[in-house]
Amino acid sequence: MPAYSLTHLKLLEAESIHIIREVAAEFSKPVMLYSIGKDSSVMTHLALKAFYPDKPPFPFLHVDTTWKFREMIEFRESYARKELGLDLLVNINEEGLKLGIDPAENSEKHTDVMKTDSLKQALNKYGFDAAFGGARRDEEKSRAKERVFSFRDKFHRWDPKTQRPELWNLYNTKINPGESIRVFPLSNWTELDVWQYIHLEKIPIVPLYFAKDRQVVQRDGALIMKDDDRLVLREGEQLETRRVRFRTLGCYPLTGAVESEATTLPEIIQEMLLAKTSERQGRVIDRDSAGAGMEEKKKQGYF
Amino acid sequence: MALATVVQVLENLCAGAHAGLSVSINALLRTISQFTNLNMSHQSELIATDINAYLEQHERKELLRFITCGSVDDGKSTLIGRLLYDSKMLYEDQLAQLESESKTHGTTGGGFDPALVTDGLKAEREQGITIDVAYRYFSTAKRKFIIADTPGHEQYTRNMATGASTADLAVILIDARHGVLTQTKRHSFIVSLLGIRHVVVTVNKMDLVGFSQGRFEEICSAYREFAERLDLPDLHFIPISALSGDNVVDPSPNMSWYRGSTLMNFLETVYIGSDRNFEDFRFPVQYVNRPNLDFRGFCGTIASGILRQGDEIMVLPQRKTSRVKRIVTYDGDLQEASTPQSITLTLEDEVDCSRGDMIVRPGNVPKVSNEFDAMLVWMSAEPMVPGKTYLFKHTSQSITGCIESLRYRVDVNTLHSSPAPDLQLNEIGRCTITLSQPIFFDAYRRNRTTGAFIIVDRISNITVAAGMITAREADKSAQTAPWEVAEGLASTTDSSIRLVTAEERQARFGQTPATLLLTGLSGSGKTTIARGVERALFDAGRTAIVLDGEDLRRGLSRDLGYSALDRSENLRRAAQIARLMNENGFICLLSMIAPDETVRSKAADLIGPDRFLTVHVDASLEVCQQRDPRGHYVEAEQGKLPKLPGAGAPYDVPQAADLVLRTQEDSIDQCIEQVLLLLRGRKLIR
Numbered sequence: 001m002p003a004y005s006l007t008h009l010k011l012l013e014a015e016s017i018h019i020i021r022e023v024a025a026e027f028s029k030p031v032m033l034y035s036i037g038k039d040s041s042v043m044t045h046l047a048l049k050a051f052y053p054d055k056p057p058f059p060f061l062h063v064d065t066t067w068k069f070r071e072m073i074e075f076r077e078s079y080a081r082k083e084l085g086l087d088l089l090v091n092i093n094e095e096g097l098k099l100g101i102d103p104a105e106n107s108e109k110h111t112d113v114m115k116t117d118s119l120k121q122a123l124n125k126y127g128f129d130a131a132f133g134g135a136r137r138d139e140e141k142s143r144a145k146e147r148v149f150s151f152r153d154k155f156h157r158w159d160p161k162t163q164r165p166e167l168w169n170l171y172n173t174k175i176n177p178g179e180s181i182r183v184f185p186l187s188n189w190t191e192l193d194v195w196q197y198i199h200l201e202k203i204p205i206v207p208l209y210f211a212k213d214r215q216v217v218q219r220d221g222a223l224i225m226k227d228d229d230r231l232v233l234r235e236g237e238q239l240e241t242r243r244v245r246f247r248t249l250g251c252y253p254l255t256g257a258v259e260s261e262a263t264t265l266p267e268i269i270q271e272m273l274l275a276k277t278s279e280r281q282g283r284v285i286d287r288d289s290a291g292a293g294m295e296e297k298k299k300q301g302y303f
Numbered sequence: 304m305a306l307a308t309v310v311q312v313l314e315n316l317c318a319g320a321h322a323g324l325s326v327s328i329n330a331l332l333r334t335i336s337q338f339t340n341l342n343m344s345h346q347s348e349l350i351a352t353d354i355n356a357y358l359e360q361h362e363r364k365e366l367l368r369f370i371t372c373g374s375v376d377d378g379k380s381t382l383i384g385r386l387l388y389d390s391k392m393l394y395e396d397q398l399a400q401l402e403s404e405s406k407t408h409g410t411t412g413g414g415f416d417p418a419l420v421t422d423g424l425k426a427e428r429e430q431g432i433t434i435d436v437a438y439r440y441f442s443t444a445k446r447k448f449i450i451a452d453t454p455g456h457e458q459y460t461r462n463m464a465t466g467a468s469t470a471d472l473a474v475i476l477i478d479a480r481h482g483v484l485t486q487t488k489r490h491s492f493i494v495s496l497l498g499i500r501h502v503v504v505t506v507n508k509m510d511l512v513g514f515s516q517g518r519f520e521e522i523c524s525a526y527r528e529f530a531e532r533l534d535l536p537d538l539h540f541i542p543i544s545a546l547s548g549d550n551v552v553d554p555s556p557n558m559s560w561y562r563g564s565t566l567m568n569f570l571e572t573v574y575i576g577s578d579r580n581f582e583d584f585r586f587p588v589q590y591v592n593r594p595n596l597d598f599r600g601f602c603g604t605i606a607s608g609i610l611r612q613g614d615e616i617m618v619l620p621q622r623k624t625s626r627v628k629r630i631v632t633y634d635g636d637l638q639e640a641s642t643p644q645s646i647t648l649t650l651e652d653e654v655d656c657s658r659g660d661m662i663v664r665p666g667n668v669p670k671v672s673n674e675f676d677a678m679l680v681w682m683s684a685e686p687m688v689p690g691k692t693y694l695f696k697h698t699s700q701s702i703t704g705c706i707e708s709l710r711y712r713v714d715v716n717t718l719h720s721s722p723a724p725d726l727q728l729n730e731i732g733r734c735t736i737t738l739s740q741p742i743f744f745d746a747y748r749r750n751r752t753t754g755a756f757i758i759v760d761r762i763s764n765i766t767v768a769a770g771m772i773t774a775r776e777a778d779k780s781a782q783t784a785p786w787e788v789a790e791g792l793a794s795t796t797d798s799s800i801r802l803v804t805a806e807e808r809q810a811r812f813g814q815t816p817a818t819l820l821l822t823g824l825s826g827s828g829k830t831t832i833a834r835g836v837e838r839a840l841f842d843a844g845r846t847a848i849v850l851d852g853e854d855l856r857r858g859l860s861r862d863l864g865y866s867a868l869d870r871s872e873n874l875r876r877a878a879q880i881a882r883l884m885n886e887n888g889f890i891c892l893l894s895m896i897a898p899d900e901t902v903r904s905k906a907a908d909l910i911g912p913d914r915f916l917t918v919h920v921d922a923s924l925e926v927c928q929q930r931d932p933r934g935h936y937v938e939a940e941q942g943k944l945p946k947l948p949g950a951g952a953p954y955d956v957p958q959a960a961d962l963v964l965r966t967q968e969d970s971i972d973q974c975i976e977q978v979l980l981l982l983r984g985r986k987l988i989r
Binding site: 008018050174192 | 350351354355357358361362363364365366435436437438439440442446447449461462464465468469576579581589590592593594598600602603604609631632633634641643644645647658682694696697699751752755756757759764765766769
């Protein structure tokens with residue numbers, strides 16, 4: 001490569017840092033959503049870089065549905081809170097918890113109440129006017145047209161028709177009181193970029209991404225891990241030990257595992273490159289309500 | 304299935320011509336791949352054999368952003384679908400989902416609809432249109448690519464400008480059967496306007512013109528001929544068939560006469576290293592990092608140029624100089640950094656510097672001014688209002704300002720420029736901008752970061768326009784010089800003629816000449832009162848002249864419109880006449896809206912403040928709109944005229960008027976009497 005030319009990862013990094021700093025400079029109360037997944041790990045890493053030697057000048061928020069894998073919560077506490085020393089908020093929708101929705105039985109309602117409502121609750125409670133999310137445009141079709149700065153009205157709704165044109169790196173950050181902006185610093189990253197960057201920068205990730213013998217049950221074509229006693233086996237289902245890993249992390253009854261032998265990052269990347277299905281395939285949520293599932297969720301305020 | 308059949312089926316699907324076709328996309332693409340010897344870019348041998356070597360190779364990739372211009376009919380979706388598929392960016396589950404959606408949303412009667420590959424939003428899909436820019440990603444061993452995919456329909460200008468703003472290269476599709484069309488010209492103009500240097504014109508559907516070299520060359524020369532008028536420094540042509548893959552990834556066996564690169568090869572190798580400006584160091588300060596009293600870091604993205612530790616720098620606008628102490632990053636200090644890295648600087652000296660300031664080199668500073676010319680792309684359904692206060696975001700600064708005037712509008716289809724009152728959605732024009740504070744800028748051609756800005760509406764917060772600063776500075780001579788006056792009347796050289804003196808005129812006319820500016824909203828009653836005062840003065844043996852802004856527009860100012868700049872110019876001409884009239888002893892009554900306080904004070908200066916009186920003819924907007932004697936409010940409502948002062952455009956209420964007439968409360972006669980009282984009070988008439 002010629003002198004002064006930067007690699008694609010360096011360019012993506014520079015762009016993301018620019019976006020993160022712009023939000024810190026222009027908004028009075030930003031927050032960074034922290035989902036504990038690999039994209040969150042990368043986004044957090046970029047936030048650390050953006051403000052080095054200072055800490056990021058905003059808190060991090062984990063919307064805890066209470067159904068996350070135990071290893072995720074352990075990682076959140078030991079790495080994000082203790083090791084990185086982040087100002088980490090955790091929100092659980094206590095009202096929603098009382099409804100006792102079983103995600104395995106009613107995934108859509110579970111997501112609405114414990115994720116979407118809980119997020120809105122937290123945003124309102126703290127009065128955040130900008131929230132970073134780790135979504136990428138390559139994840140899903142409706143995301144391909146998502147802006148880096150995505151405008152939400154005071155009900156946190158996203159209207160595809162009122163999104164602002166986004167040119168150069170000049171982001172329109174103007175909002176009225178009560179309105180907010182969701183910001184996606186990883187918009188232009190692909191799954192491969194994220195993995196390569198994690199590899200290159202040696203960013204810690206939850207061990208669930210690596211293959212290991214785990215107790216799973218086959219359900220609706222997906223391998224669901226029994227992470228605790230709340231997962232009730234249905235008739236004819238039985239637990240089996242398989243060597244599996246997870247390509248994405250979410251609520252464990254809704255997250256399918258893939259059989260894998262990959263125990264290192266290069267092996268994960270190798271597997272991904274040879275895979276024939278996309279990463280969200282393991283998620284039940286996208287296929288809800290047929291077609292534009294994610295888009296409907298976004299309109300309601302889901303990330 | 305023979306190749307010809309596959310091509311035929313896909314062609315039908317693409318054209319949306321045949322209903323009832325239900326072909327499995329998986330099967331289809333598998334069939335194509337068998338026939339076209341695909342180069343699965345991600346399926347490098349290394350993935351399976353030596354993943355570490357593969358990663359090492361891929362960690363050194365470059366990034367190329369490009370935009371595709373054309374419509375579905377040109378085979379754009381087919382081309383993008385092919386690039387994504389060939390680089391393995393479409394997975395089986397995504398294909399399966401597309402396949403199921405084709406049955407409900409597709410325009411091909413249940414068959415696979417290639418447009419769905421690149422469509423994203425439900426509402427759009429239901430309307431069967433795409434309305435925005437979608438970003439697609441794929442990579443090969445050499446480069447990562449970001450495609451800005453923009454539709455070819457009526458919203459093209461806004462969307463294309465958005466997609467083009469970050470693109471290094473444009474792929475312009477031409478249907479070999481149709482050649483260079485109006486839309487080709489439109490796309491090329493926007494590409495050139497947004498400063499994209501590399502253009503590859505892909506002449507698609509070569510299979511449908513029998514892979515004819517003659518046809519290809521005909522199209523190339525037609526394109527070259529028209530592109531001469533545009534600034535497209537690096538132009539290439541590739542004959543392809545996106546459908547059958549000819550010259551997309553692999554060289555076409557059907558076009559042996561073509562010796563150039565395939566499209567993929569071109570995208571992988573086109574040299575973009577020199578596109579960035581490494582000469583002019585520009586560092587807009589984005590954020591000041593102060594973790595403790597000992598550290599003060601200036602964070603930002605290097606807009607252009609290179610910086611080394613120890614370099615001498617200057618902070619604008621303070622013009623304070625210092626040296627770079629450290630270039631701080633999380634991964635350790637850097638010796639040097641270049642555009643577009645995001646870095647943190649510390650300086651040797653305590654220099655006052657905050658967000659919005661710019662760090663440059665003392666020997667190479669950008670232009671610093673609050674006035675400049677720019678090409679604007681209007682992106683809002685609300686038309687542009689000259690003179691209205693907007694917010695301008697430029698680098699890390701947000702500053703209020705206004706569009707002084709629209710010099711001309713460019714027809715994107717013909718590239719002709721012509722005068723216009725304003726810009727509507729998707730229109731492009733050259734404007735003069737005045738901001739409330741100076742900014743630090745370069746011409747967009749030279750610097751795509753410091754030459755670009757967006758305009759935000761202060762009430763709706765919507766991004767209404769994108770601007771590119773043009774090389775020429777705002778033409779001072781056209782703006783301020785006309786207001787300047789050579790002192791005194793031309794003198795005659797013949798000393799035998801005794802000149803009439805001012806005293807003699809005063810004695811003869813029984814009056815001291817002066818100019819009264821009757822300013823107020825359209826319909827407030829200015830002209831009626833002016834005519835009434837003229838009558839009263841005439842009847843009393845005095846001599847007064849009425850200059851009515853509308854009358855001037857019928858002759859002397861026939862060339863002027865209703866923009867802020869044109870209104871200013873109309874008042875300038877009226878003031879020049881008034882001045883001549885005053886010098887010849889007459890009282891002059893100027894009846895003009897004159898909405899701008901600055902322009903009014905320029906008129907006062909020109910005529911002489913001691914003989915210039917401001918009369919504010921005051922009536923509420925509602926009353927003026929009801930009266931609407933000239934029908935201007937109605938016309939403005941219909942969009943035939945720009946917004947009127949007070950009704951959308953600004954009207955500065957005179958703060959120090961010599962007289963305020965309230966035409967809602969007082970009768971015409973009472974108002975006239977008040978003016979005469981003023982003239983007597985100032986001893987201008989006896």
